[in-house]
Amino acid sequence: MKAALHPGRLLARRYRLLDQIGAGGMSVIWRARDEVLDRVVALKVLAPSLAADARFRGMVREEARAAAQLVHPHLTSVHDYGETVDPDGSITSFVVMELLSGEELKLRLTEGPLPWTEAVQVGAQVADALAAAHRLGIVHRDITPANVMMTGTGVKVLDFGIATRIGAPDEDEDGETFGTPAYVAPERLDGAPAQPSTDVYSLGVLLHEALTGRVPYPADTWEQLSAALASGPPPTLADLPDLPPPVAQICLRSLARNPADRPTARQVATALRDHSLPTEPPTATIRVPTQPLPPQSPAVVTASVPAPAPATASVRAAPASATASVPA
Known part of the structure; x- marks a missing residue:
């Protein structure tokens, strides 16, 4: 038993x-x-x-x-x-x-979209993690809010359960596609080999959802995803007027249908990090009043200064001394 x-x-x-x-x-x-x-x-x-x-x-x-x-x-x-x-x-x-303490991004998003500054910070950190995985030839294949944990020290990407090597077949032996439909890149429906660009697409979906509260192409099944990609309007972030244009551009580029048109995870991380760091506070000159010092007797400092040499080089003049009075 x-x-x-x-x-x-x-x-x-x-x-x-x-x-x-x-x-x-x-x-x-x-x-x-x-x-x-x-x-x-x-x-x-x-x-x-x-x-x-x-x-x-x-x-x-x-x-x-x-x-x-x-x-x-x-x-x-x-x-x-x-x-x-x-x-x-x-x-x-x-x-x-590692045992983590925090909250899944999925649960956090049930309350609505994140403030754009927080969404950008989350996206930058997930992109950083993916860039590290891609450098080692690993594709995650399941970047979703359920696999991102919000902790006190930043986000943590979870669950490499269906991760694979770059270039490996994207389907299992029975022809099944792995992943969560709404976050899966279009080319994966055609069985294209696993590539970093598929993770970048999923990252774009996650960032879009963090910013707007919704995924670009809602789907619970592969059939629904195919239909949404075929008939759904292209994603837009036009309803977020406060969002910096470079952030909107990098998000929408990540969602490009053609994998070759997507940025790398490192490029996404760099672009988002440029808009997630606090700006430097302006410098200011602070005037501090001072109390006048009590008057003191002047001190006499004597310095020996060589006098200029005469025009005739063969004659040397003795140095003259100069006395300057400097207040102490």
Whole structure:
């Protein structure tokens, strides 16, 4: 009989489960204590039905390996990958991650769009994280508000569960497309290989939603997305008159249908960061009144100053002394 997950259970003779803090279709997230390093971590435990599939466990292990290479302030740190074999032979597969404290951007957006200055800051930090991943040849493939955590030290990009290498096939063996339809780049519907530009499109959708409270092409299924892309009007930010034009331009360029027309994640980060930093305060001259010093007796300073030499070079004159009176 498979051992159930419960508070107090020890996985891999190291990770003590404390309490469940999240769940999804593919995994359950637990808070746990690493008893070797004496720290609290997050354990992403794969659903039993998926952990039974060696191919799927391999995908999760590759996710952990890829994410562990990424050391960046706006990427969630991955510490370990582990598997335990239960008495009945079943396998528990899990990824050990940095435990974060904060709020998902998805939940934050239920209250409406962000102030444009905050939206730009979030977009710049996500773009920075993506640029770091792209430099290592990794495409995230699922940039959505549900995978962005707002923390006290800035945003953190989560879940590299469907990340892959640049140039890898974008579909699984059954021809299925990964991702969240409303955030998926148009070319992915045609099975184009994974490229950094697909992440940039998703970033453009996320930024558009953070600014306006809505995605450019609402869709819950691939069919709805195809229909929205075919008939929907092009996205616009014209209803945000206070938004700096360069911010609107970089967002809309990220949403270009042609991947070649999109900027890189690094270019997006640079453009947004230019409008997210506080302006330098104007300098001012401050006049401080001073009290006059009490009068003192003048001091006499004597300096020896050489007199100019006469026109005849063969005759040398003795130096003359000059006396100057300088108040102390």
